Amino acid sequence: MEQVRIEHVEKTFHNKEKEKSFTVFDDINLEIRSGEFLSLLGPSGCGKSTLLNIVAGLDEATNGEVFVGDKKVLQPGSDRGVVFQEAALMPWLTVLENVSFALRKKMKKEEAKEHAKKYLKLVHLSKFIGSYPHELSGGMKQRVAIARALAMDPKILLMDEPFGALDEQTRTMLHREVQYIWEETKKTILFVTHNIREAILLSDRIVLMGTRPGGIRKVYDVNLPRPRSITSPEFVQLEEDIMSILGGEIEKVMREEMGDDFNTKKASLLYGTDRNLGDHI
Numbered sequence: 001m002e003q004v005r006i007e008h009v010e011k012t013f014h015n016k017e018k019e020k021s022f023t024v025f026d027d028i029n030l031e032i033r034s035g036e037f038l039s040l041l042g043p044s045g046c047g048k049s050t051l052l053n054i055v056a057g058l059d060e061a062t063n064g065e066v067f068v069g070d071k072k073v074l075q076p077g078s079d080r081g082v083v084f085q086e087a088a089l090m091p092w093l094t095v096l097e098n099v100s101f102a103l104r105k106k107m108k109k110e111e112a113k114e115h116a117k118k119y120l121k122l123v124h125l126s127k128f129i130g131s132y133p134h135e136l137s138g139g140m141k142q143r144v145a146i147a148r149a150l151a152m153d154p155k156i157l158l159m160d161e162p163f164g165a166l167d168e169q170t171r172t173m174l175h176r177e178v179q180y181i182w183e184e185t186k187k188t189i190l191f192v193t194h195n196i197r198e199a200i201l202l203s204d205r206i207v208l209m210g211t212r213p214g215g216i217r218k219v220y221d222v223n224l225p226r227p228r229s230i231t232s233p234e235f236v237q238l239e240e241d242i243m244s245i246l247g248g249e250i251e252k253v254m255r256e257e258m259g260d261d262f263n264t265k266k267a268s269l270l271y272g273t274d275r276n277l278g279d280h281i
């Protein structure tokens with residue numbers, strides 16, 4: 001059953017001073033099924049975060065509508081938890097207090113702490129409940145942010161490049177963590193990334209977005225058994241399939257940004273054309 005319906009969504013930004021407007025995408029249609037792990041993948045600037053923010057209710061669509069269940073999205077709500085690239089924890093609060101703080105309106109203080117502990121256990125941070133954010137690594141901070149979002153018991157978890165600022169090893173560890181969380185909680189996850197490998201490792205479906213004009217280029221079903229191996233022939237094949245389209249989209253962005261400075265040879269020297277290109281956009 002679909003849980004999120006994105007219907008004919010357009011987003012245009014208006015710059016009043018310059019009397020200019022810029023349409024990021026003009027007709028996005030997408031359904032996300034209950035319990036599905038769906039990734040939005042695409043080059044920088046194609047509107048992944050904009051779309052996620054519209055689903056979150058943090059930004060407004062210029063046209064079109066988003067529904068969660070049968071409820072139209074008009075503002076943020078506790079049915080949608082958001083995790084951003086930066087954990088944005090409150091530095092003066094402990095890990096436990098950071099997670100329980102958001103629950104203060106829902107339950108009594110002691111109850112909130114017990115509830116928060118449950119989710120900190122889920123992200124394997126039980127040993128650090130008394131620590132302060134500055135005492136944690138980047139990966140641990142993100143796990144606190146995930147626990148904080150999950151503690152509100154949202155139906156849907158919206159994750160905007162949550163591991164984008166982390167080193168490769170931490171990212172790999174968090175990939176395992178997020179898969180475990182997804183399997184344990186059965187949440188619907190909308191995940192924004194520009195990393196092809198990350199998208200294939202985690203997703204049931206990958207929605208490839210393009211730019212100028214913005215929109216959905218292709219939707220891939222990832223029917224590979226989990227846990228997935230990045231060296232399996234099926235994985236490599238899918239990575240190449242996606243790259244063959246994404247590469248063209250990246251080139252379009254680069255052409256536009258570099259103007260006359262762009263040439264294909266220089267682009268391939270700068271960014272490579274191999275499987276890793278998706279990691280660098």
Ligand SMILES: Nc1ncnc2c1ncn2[C@@H]1O[C@H](COP(=O)(O)OP(=O)(O)OP(=O)(O)O)[C@@H](O)[C@H]1O
Nearest residue numbers: 013014024042043044045046047048049050051194
């Ligand atoms: N508040 C805003 N005002 C004007 N333009 C904006 C605003 N927010 C985003 N944009 C533009 O909308 C486009 C889409 O931005 P968005 O951040 O959604 O892209 P993205 O695919 O998430 O990119 P990235 O992967 O780099 O984060 C970009 O061209 C961006 O400059």
